[in-house]
Amino acid sequence: MDMDVVGRAVIRDARPEDDAVIGELLVSAFVTQYAQKLPEVVYTEARKQELRDVASRRKVATVLVAEVDGEVVGTVALFPPGAPGSEAWLPNSADLRGLATPVRYHGQGLARPLLDAAEALARKWDLDAVCLHVRRGVAGVARMYMKRGYVREPAGDLDLPSVYLEAYVLRLKG
DSSP states (O other): OOTTHHHHOEEEEOOGGGHHHHHHHHHHHHHHHHHHHOTTOOOOHHHHHHHHOHHHHHHHSEEEEEEETTEEEEEEEEEOTTOTTOOOOSTTEEEEEEEEOOGGGTTTTTHHHHHHHHHHHHHHTTOSEEEEEEETTOHHHHHHHHHTTOEEOGGGOEEOSSOEEEEEEEEOOO
16 A cells, blocks of 8 residues: 555646557446446446546536546545536536546545545535435445535435435535
């Protein structure tokens, strides 16, 4: 384990040449995460394809990466208000999606600089809030967001045919 990974992480906008790596990172992180914590969850090939379609996501959202020693080791996307694919339920709010780091870096704090950068971007955009969803049953992920000041907001929950997503919001203005 490399405990200084956060200190060496450079957060930057994703580039087209990062798309394949980001897509595989997302598939690997989500499939592994849920296989361990929620073995009943199965990711369909269609969902994996959607996760791998980073190029389309970059057209409508800001996709950030964490790079350590030249390797992309984390990602998160921030969708501005009204962007196609945004699941933000509040006006003038961003939708934070697709936070992922490789399993070998879990627990080392690599999500922190990615979230710091995404939240700073939402403030730069002069937004009122950052919205996000967490799959029901993934308590550790929800706790991570709540420690950052996100609060549970059931009004934004999404009850989809294949998944129940619980809503959280970080209010940026009083």
